[in-house]
Amino acid sequence: MIQSVDRAIRVLGVLQAERHLSLSEIAARLELAPSTVHGIIKTLQAHGLVLQEQGSARYRLGPAVLKLGNVYLDTLELRSRSLTWAGELARSTGHAVRTGVLLPDEVMIVHHEPRPDGSRQMPEVGIVIPAHASALGKAILAYAPDQARALEADGPLRSMTRDTVTDPAEFRAELDRVRADALAVEQEEAVIGECGLAAPIFDSSRTVVGAIGVVIPMLEWPAPDAATGAVREAARAISRELGAPGWPVPPGR
Amino acid sequence: MIQSVDRAIRVLGVLQAERHLSLSEIAARLELAPSTVHGIIKTLQAHGLVLQEQGSARYRLGPAVLKLGNVYLDTLELRSRSLTWAGELARSTGHAVRTGVLLPDEVMIVHHEPRPDGSRQMPEVGIVIPAHASALGKAILAYAPDQARALEADGPLRSMTRDTVTDPAEFRAELDRVRADALAVEQEEAVIGECGLAAPIFDSSRTVVGAIGVVIPMLEWPAPDAATGAVREAARAISRELGAPGWPVPPGR
């Protein structure tokens, strides 16, 4: 781990979390000398990863990071393979569809297929949601025991709503249930009025690479069997395209 | 400029350009020792900016870059102010609307309002297009003389179609025309069958921060006066919301 690069990435990290910060604020959060941070910031700035708002006051992320992010999406085979199946799934269920990958303790949406009712909806690609409070997150974690353990070790599970599962033992039991029927369920655990259904996606190396699922309004809950089946089928189909030997693939250990 | 951070960003840059590369390929492109690149890569990887595809073969960009990119969009006032006006502009003209910012020699789309005819269109947020071959790019460059000069100094203007302007003198004349009526025009200079109209957006510090414009199919070209007026009005309105003292603001020097 090379020190200055690590520090530079941490700078990006605090700017990601706090949006606008002055040099000394960044230095304080990182417990570094302001002059040290200054050198890092100027390097990041020269490449457009960071920019200072008019008149040398505060710093924020720059446009170059967006370009990087877009290239990431382009190279993600999970995403390209999901595209058609997500469309199909949205049509057959009538709900919005999301495909996501796991970050250390969040799920990031890499594809969002809007509800097919034609209403105006925000694109959600790139947003992150807590892994433990989403169907997508549970679907992935159930088949990624190492990362599930890391999530617990990282600290207490944050409560989002009345129904968020925060007890580690209960969460492990929940993951067992997910494995039992290869389908993750979430009921108002992150957002009131919203439920979700998701299934894991595997690749040729037999590891989970993400999950696909639908977002269902509480009013239309519980979902009909046809919907759970469709979600499973989409996940299975994408996994097959990615070269997975079967579905679901049991976790390594 | 701190060396190792600079090198790390270059690593991200080549991965951005080439998508999948092995360690030695990266080292070769950067003219560095493989072991040097290894240290950098491992640091980037620890933060999720880079990941190696299954079984330690090639490297590519990781999910963390997408999260960064999304935060950039969130913090961009230009984008949030554009949202409603872009919708309005799409409705009144019937065309797709784009808002963009300038990168060293490209324009990056930060908002894309699809054509309101309800057809299926790819979201284009995050894509980049050559600045000199787009209406958005010309609109910005006409009011950013420094960056226009830098673009020319950087190398020859790349030809995309038969009509791409590649001659520096001609390009400068084109920018003069843009300034004359505060509107940039592009006719099949980047993509055959596509034309564009764009106008610059300024902020409170009187500098161009981006541009907004419409994409018009060749079949519907030339655009009616109502369209050129609507584009100008949108750019003026957004500039006003950003605190610009007038519109258009003449370039500094």
Add this chain to the structure above:
DNA sequence: CATAAGATTCGATAATGCCGAATGGCCTGA
């Protein structure tokens, strides 16, 4: 207008990253 807070520059120090060589793992071809 005076004061202070913060951004930026500069220079000395030693810590740090860099490179070359050695190791180990994987795939290829025989």
Add this chain to the structure above:
DNA sequence: TCAGGCCATTCGGCATTATCGAATCTTATG
């Protein structure tokens, strides 16, 4: 199945390089 070569990875010594503290300049504030 085994041998060979290629490439990723590890290690250690050296010198470059980043780091920090203090000084300077700039911008906000009372």
